[in-house]
Amino acid sequence: MPQSLQPWFLVIQRLGIALLTLVIVSFAVFFATELLPGDVAEILLGQAATPEAVAGLREAMGLNEPAISRFVGWLLGLAQGDLGNSYVNNMDVAELISGRLSNSLKLAGLTTLVSVPIALSLGIGAAMWRGSLFDRIVTVLTISVISVPEFMVATLAVLIFAVWLDWLPALSYGVDVSSLSAMLKAYAMPVIALSFVISAQMIRMTRAAVIETINTPYVEMALLKGASRKRMVLGHALPNALGPIANAVALSLSYLVGGVIIVETIFSYPGVAKLMVDAVSTRDLPLIQSCAMIFCVSYLSLITLADVIALLSNPRLR
Amino acid sequence: MTKTPNNWTSRDDAMVENMIRRGASRRDLLKMLMSSGVAAAAGGSLLMRASSAVAATPVSGGTLKAAGWSSSTADTLDPAKASLSTDYVRCCAFYNRLTFLDEAGQVQMELADTISSDDAKTWEVKLKSGVSFHDGKSLSAEDVVFSLNRHLDPAVGSKVNSIAAQMTEISKVDDLTVKIALASPNADLPTILALHHFMIVADGTTDFSKANGTGAFICEVFEPGVRSIAVKNPNYFKEQGAYLDSFEFFAIPDNNARVNALLSGDIDYAAAVNPRSSRLLDGSDDVSTLVSTSGNYTNLNMRLDMNPGDKAGFVEGMKYLLNREAIQKSAFRGFAEIANDQPVSPANRYHNPNIKPREFDPERAKALFEKAGVLGTEIPITASDAATASVDMATIVQQAGSQIGMNIKVDRVPSDGYWSNYWLKAPIHFGNINPRPTPDILFSLLYSSDAPWNESQYKSEKFDSMLIEARGALDEERRTSIYWDMQEMVANEAGTAIPVYISNMDAFSAKLGGLKANPLGGMMGYAFAEYVWLNN
Numbered sequence: 001m002p003q004s005l006q007p008w009f010l011v012i013q014r015l016g017i018a019l020l021t022l023v024i025v026s027f028a029v030f031f032a033t034e035l036l037p038g039d040v041a042e043i044l045l046g047q048a049a050t051p052e053a054v055a056g057l058r059e060a061m062g063l064n065e066p067a068i069s070r071f072v073g074w075l076l077g078l079a080q081g082d083l084g085n086s087y088v089n090n091m092d093v094a095e096l097i098s099g100r101l102s103n104s105l106k107l108a109g110l111t112t113l114v115s116v117p118i119a120l121s122l123g124i125g126a127a128m129w130r131g132s133l134f135d136r137i138v139t140v141l142t143i144s145v146i147s148v149p150e151f152m153v154a155t156l157a158v159l160i161f162a163v164w165l166d167w168l169p170a171l172s173y174g175v176d177v178s179s180l181s182a183m184l185k186a187y188a189m190p191v192i193a194l195s196f197v198i199s200a201q202m203i204r205m206t207r208a209a210v211i212e213t214i215n216t217p218y219v220e221m222a223l224l225k226g227a228s229r230k231r232m233v234l235g236h237a238l239p240n241a242l243g244p245i246a247n248a249v250a251l252s253l254s255y256l257v258g259g260v261i262i263v264e265t266i267f268s269y270p271g272v273a274k275l276m277v278d279a280v281s282t283r284d285l286p287l288i289q290s291c292a293m294i295f296c297v298s299y300l301s302l303i304t305l306a307d308v309i310a311l312l313s314n315p316r317l318r
Numbered sequence: 319m320t321k322t323p324n325n326w327t328s329r330d331d332a333m334v335e336n337m338i339r340r341g342a343s344r345r346d347l348l349k350m351l352m353s354s355g356v357a358a359a360a361g362g363s364l365l366m367r368a369s370s371a372v373a374a375t376p377v378s379g380g381t382l383k384a385a386g387w388s389s390s391t392a393d394t395l396d397p398a399k400a401s402l403s404t405d406y407v408r409c410c411a412f413y414n415r416l417t418f419l420d421e422a423g424q425v426q427m428e429l430a431d432t433i434s435s436d437d438a439k440t441w442e443v444k445l446k447s448g449v450s451f452h453d454g455k456s457l458s459a460e461d462v463v464f465s466l467n468r469h470l471d472p473a474v475g476s477k478v479n480s481i482a483a484q485m486t487e488i489s490k491v492d493d494l495t496v497k498i499a500l501a502s503p504n505a506d507l508p509t510i511l512a513l514h515h516f517m518i519v520a521d522g523t524t525d526f527s528k529a530n531g532t533g534a535f536i537c538e539v540f541e542p543g544v545r546s547i548a549v550k551n552p553n554y555f556k557e558q559g560a561y562l563d564s565f566e567f568f569a570i571p572d573n574n575a576r577v578n579a580l581l582s583g584d585i586d587y588a589a590a591v592n593p594r595s596s597r598l599l600d601g602s603d604d605v606s607t608l609v610s611t612s613g614n615y616t617n618l619n620m621r622l623d624m625n626p627g628d629k630a631g632f633v634e635g636m637k638y639l640l641n642r643e644a645i646q647k648s649a650f651r652g653f654a655e656i657a658n659d660q661p662v663s664p665a666n667r668y669h670n671p672n673i674k675p676r677e678f679d680p681e682r683a684k685a686l687f688e689k690a691g692v693l694g695t696e697i698p699i700t701a702s703d704a705a706t707a708s709v710d711m712a713t714i715v716q717q718a719g720s721q722i723g724m725n726i727k728v729d730r731v732p733s734d735g736y737w738s739n740y741w742l743k744a745p746i747h748f749g750n751i752n753p754r755p756t757p758d759i760l761f762s763l764l765y766s767s768d769a770p771w772n773e774s775q776y777k778s779e780k781f782d783s784m785l786i787e788a789r790g791a792l793d794e795e796r797r798t799s800i801y802w803d804m805q806e807m808v809a810n811e812a813g814t815a816i817p818v819y820i821s822n823m824d825a826f827s828a829k830l831g832g833l834k835a836n837p838l839g840g841m842m843g844y845a846f847a848e849y850v851w852l853n854n
Contacts, residue, residue, distance in 0.1 A: 041475070044392070044399065044401075044475050045475055045477070052472065053472055053475070053476075053479050053480075055472070056471075056472020056473060057472055057473065057475045059472075059473070060472065060473030060475075086391060088391055088392045088542075089391060089392065089393070089394060089527075089542050091527065091542070096391065096542075099541065099544075100544075155574055155575070155578075158575065158578045158582075159578060162578060162579075162581075162582035162584070163578050163581045163582050166582060166583075169582065169584050170575070170578045170579040170581075170582040170584045171570070171579050171584045171585070173544075173545075265571055265572050265575070266572055266575045267575070268385075268568065268569075268570045268575065268579070270541075270543065270544040270545075274543065275391065275543065278390035278391040278392065278543055279391060281390065282390065282391065282392045284391065284392075287391065
């Protein structure tokens with residue numbers, strides 16, 4: 001194989017592994033759901049679940065087919081782009097998800113736009129001026145932010161900015177978003193609450209990665225050669241720290257798609273995390289599977305993207 | 319701001335408002351307030367606030383945003399499947415029932431013009447004429463036959479399948495008349511038809527992604543787990559239709575978030591607010607509360623077929639050992655009404671007010687325990703967070719017991735699996751029963767000898783025969799007197815101690831008018847959207 005094609009081969013290999021992971025995850029999720037006590041018929045009937053009523057509903061919903069054939073049927077449908085219908089409300093899963101997913105992506109995108117630049121500059125700055133007052137302030141702040149749970153940040157923010165000061169709406173969905181300022185107002189609090197959670201991790205990792213490369217002999221060499229502190233960090237250390245930083249950023253961002261249930265709940269924001277929780281509590285298999293696929297795809301694509309950045313930025317891997 | 323005495327809470331406001339609704343005069347109320355130490359001037363202004371909340375002129379127009387506490391992708395517009403308050407609220411806005419229960423618990427006709435029977439077995443339902451569905455179709459007997467028959471089809475998954483099973487024949491007589499035949503006489507049919515699940519849908523409806531009903535609102539947007547938007551129905555059959563132009567309903571599951579959204583003015587109505595938030599709400603002049611007690615209760619069950627419940631005197635002793643006032647004040651922070659050990663609450667028209675709740679009397683309990691020979695032995699009580707406030711209640715009983723030398727041990731078990739592993743099974747345990755509309759349903763579910771949920775294994779042939787007699791009795795006085803006797807039997811003989819009926823508190827913007835407490839539950843029995851208005 002020609003030397004120049006090797007990184008691309010690695011990338012294709014990564015994508016292949018990602019696809020395989022996806023299939024394995026869908027299988028695991030399916031059987032984990034099967035292990036949960038109760039099925040959708042029992043849960044839908046609740047206190048009215050007499051044995052005859054459950055049997056009748058199961059029959060009507062086609063739940064008597066063996067699990068494996070339902071799984072294969074769902075997988076074949078997925079291959080043709082059909083996510084199936086929800087057991088619970090009989091709506092098209094794709095339709096149920098699409099609105100929620102775009103809400104989640106909007107929130108995730110805005111949070112990324114706000115948090116990544118801030119986190120990276122704070123992390124790099126802290127590494128550049130290691131041991132300075134700035135570094136110590138950043139470190140103390142990030143540790144305190146990591147330690148405070150997000151429901152606390154979110155609830156306090158609502159109490160202060162919505163109830164006492166009346167600057168921002170307490171809910172983020174269904175309020176007026178017709179103008180730019182109204183939209184900024186609606187998203188301000190969830191974005192701030194989420195940024196708090198994910199930035200801390202990114203700042204710590206960025207600082208650690210940059211400091212590690214600063215300690216390597218070649219950066220020391222650059223310093224001895226007479227390069228300025230700025231050039232030493234930005235020109236020599238940072239490009240070599242890109243791989244770990246990209247990984248840290250990807251891990252933090254992957255949290256934004258499926259892991260923001262608390263923020264979604266407090267701000268009454270309909271995203272996919274709440275959808276997944278609903279689906280699990282009603283044992284709505286097609287919906288659980290589809291949500292799990294979305295989380296898995298977003299996680300895998302972020303990690304794969306980080307790997308690709310690491311590969312392409314590292315001359316030794318190139 | 320109106321001048322209010324210290325310690326005056328929204329709970330007290332609601333109490334005064336409730337008294338006014340029940341017909342108390344200004345003089346009665348002032349006397350009551352003065353006797354409890356409220357100065358005359360402050361008392362007067364309190365009454366003014368309460369009376370203005372009760373009597374006000376309706377205003378048309380405006381958009382109401384209301385938030386419930388639970389919503390998921392299982393939200394449905396199919397009345398047969400409705401299972402949560404969220405579904406009930408939406409169904410009440412979009413559909414109508416044949417009958418409904420008013421705030422006094424009396425049956426009123428809605429889509430039905432009359433419901434009559436000579437023997438309580440064969441019923442004739444005459445429908446109102448000139449009622450139309452949102453799509454323009456007129457209401458006819460076919461729609462009613464279809465709507466009621468759906469509950470018998472297992473594929474529908476109806477929540478009231480077991481209640482509907484007694485309807486052996488549902489058929490059309492003419493365009494506006496339906497005949498319902500029952501397996502055995504049941505004079506409660508008009509009340510049963512007021513259940514939220516018996517809303518009338520159009521004949522042949524299978525798609526419930528939008529609601530096509532006869533209700534005061536037309537469904538414009540419905541996204542399960544997200545929200546619904548309803549607009550006023552211009553062709554509503556009732557003379558006085560909805561006051562609101564539109565009505566948006568969604569859920570904010572977190573109590574604090576719901577209260578905060580109300581306080582910041584983002585919503586106008588927050589359903590089922592935790593009593594813990596009442597102090598936060600009291601601080602705001604823009605928010606009022608509505609307390610409704612509809613018969614939900616947590617009870618202490620002592621199985622009469624197991625030790626120590628089978629020892630004569632033990633059950634009665636425990637009923638005297640329950641400090642009902644302490645349970646009301648500390649376990650429920652005042653948001654409960656003291657009960658008298660039987661399941662028919664004052665919200666129900668068959669409630670027997672002559673049964674006085676047992677006083678807290680540890681000495682008497684001690685004498686009874688001595689008689690039963692249990693004094694000094696260890697008595698385990700199973701409690702769990704699954705049964706509302708049961709852990710607090712168990713602790714209150716335990717403390718009272720320690721004062722008279724009773725060694726009560728509280729076994730606190732996890733919520734998960736409580737209902738299948740401990741409830742009905744442990745010798746002494748707690749239950750939690752939701753409100754039911756008729757004494758017949760309560761007694762047949764919980765107290766007859768063959769009841770599926772006979773919590774204390776109470777068996778009495780006399781009770782069973784009274785239950786059947788009352789069920790078929792069309793004479794209202796006769797039924798009431800039988801039900802009163804049955805309540806007395808349960809209070810004195812069954813092993814279930816019911817210390818309080820739990821209240822539900824809704825909080826809402828002070829701009830909202832027209833709300834009244836209803837025995838079917840909070841939010842005016844979930845039907846508030848049709849009756850409320852927004853003052854400017």
